[in-house]
Amino acid sequence: MPERQQRAADLLRHAGVLPVITVNTLDEARALADALLEGGLSTLELTLRTPIAIDALAMLKRERPGIVxxxxTVLDANNIRASIDAGADFLVTPGTPPGLADALAAADIPVVPGAAxxxxxxxxRERGFRNCKLFPASAVGGLAMLKGLAGPLHDMRFCPTGGISEANAAEFLSQPNVLCIGGSWMLDKAWIEAGDYARVRETAARAAAIVREARAQR
Known part of the structure; x- marks a missing residue:
C-alpha cells in the first residue's frame, strides 16, 4: 500500500490539473484526449458514466500511450476489475464506503478514493490511504474545508474536484495539502457538441499555465 500511495501522489502532483471527461463515442474520446494533450494536460480521469467508457479507456491506452x-466514477469491485483489465493507470472514486475501500486497498494500481x-x-487514513479526492469540493466547503483538514489530517493530501473553475483553480492549487485539482471547465459541453476542440485545447493550455505558475510560487 505505501508504494502504491506514493505512486498516486506522484501522478497527481505531476498532473496538477486532472480533466474529468465523460465520452459518448470512441471518436469523441480520441478528439478530447488529443485536444487535452496538445494543450499540455497529459493525465486525465475518464468517468465510467457511459456504456462506451471502458472501451474508450482501452482504446486510448492502445492508441495514445503518452496519456496517463x-x-x-469507480463504484464497485466490478468497475475496479474492468478498469484494470482495460489498462487504467489509476482509479478514482466519488465516495468510498467500507467495502469499496477494502477492494481499492487490494487493487494493484494507484487509487484515489473520494470522500467529503x-x-x-x-x-x-486508517486503511493506509494518504492521497484522496475531496468531492464535491465546493459543495462541502471548498478552500475552507481544505484549510480545516490541514491541521488534524496533516499527513493527507487531496485532489479537490467539483465546482473548480479557471477562475479559482490557482487559489486551490496554492493550498499546501493540495496535490492536484480535478475539473471539467476545459470540456464545455457546447464546444464538444459543436466539435470545437480548438476551444478545449486553448482552455487546457491555460489550465496547464495555471499549474506552472502555481508551482513557481510555492
Missing part, C-alpha cells in the same frame, strides 16, 4: 488515464467529511477521510 485514470478510471473515474473528516470522518470519512479518517476512515480512509
Amino acid at each position: 488515464i485514470g478510471a473515474g 467529511t473528516p470522518t470519512e477521510f479518517m476512515s480512509l
Whole structure:
C-alpha cells in the first residue's frame, strides 16, 4: 500500500490539473484526449458514466500511450476489475464506503478514493490511504474545508474536484495539502457538441499555465 500511495501522489502532483471527461463515442474520446494533450494536460480521469467508457479507456491506452488515464466514477469491485483489465493507470472514486475501500486497498494500481467529511477521510487514513479526492469540493466547503483538514489530517493530501473553475483553480492549487485539482471547465459541453476542440485545447493550455505558475510560487 505505501508504494502504491506514493505512486498516486506522484501522478497527481505531476498532473496538477486532472480533466474529468465523460465520452459518448470512441471518436469523441480520441478528439478530447488529443485536444487535452496538445494543450499540455497529459493525465486525465475518464468517468465510467457511459456504456462506451471502458472501451474508450482501452482504446486510448492502445492508441495514445503518452496519456496517463485514470478510471473515474469507480463504484464497485466490478468497475475496479474492468478498469484494470482495460489498462487504467489509476482509479478514482466519488465516495468510498467500507467495502469499496477494502477492494481499492487490494487493487494493484494507484487509487484515489473520494470522500467529503473528516470522518470519512479518517476512515480512509486508517486503511493506509494518504492521497484522496475531496468531492464535491465546493459543495462541502471548498478552500475552507481544505484549510480545516490541514491541521488534524496533516499527513493527507487531496485532489479537490467539483465546482473548480479557471477562475479559482490557482487559489486551490496554492493550498499546501493540495496535490492536484480535478475539473471539467476545459470540456464545455457546447464546444464538444459543436466539435470545437480548438476551444478545449486553448482552455487546457491555460489550465496547464495555471499549474506552472502555481508551482513557481510555492
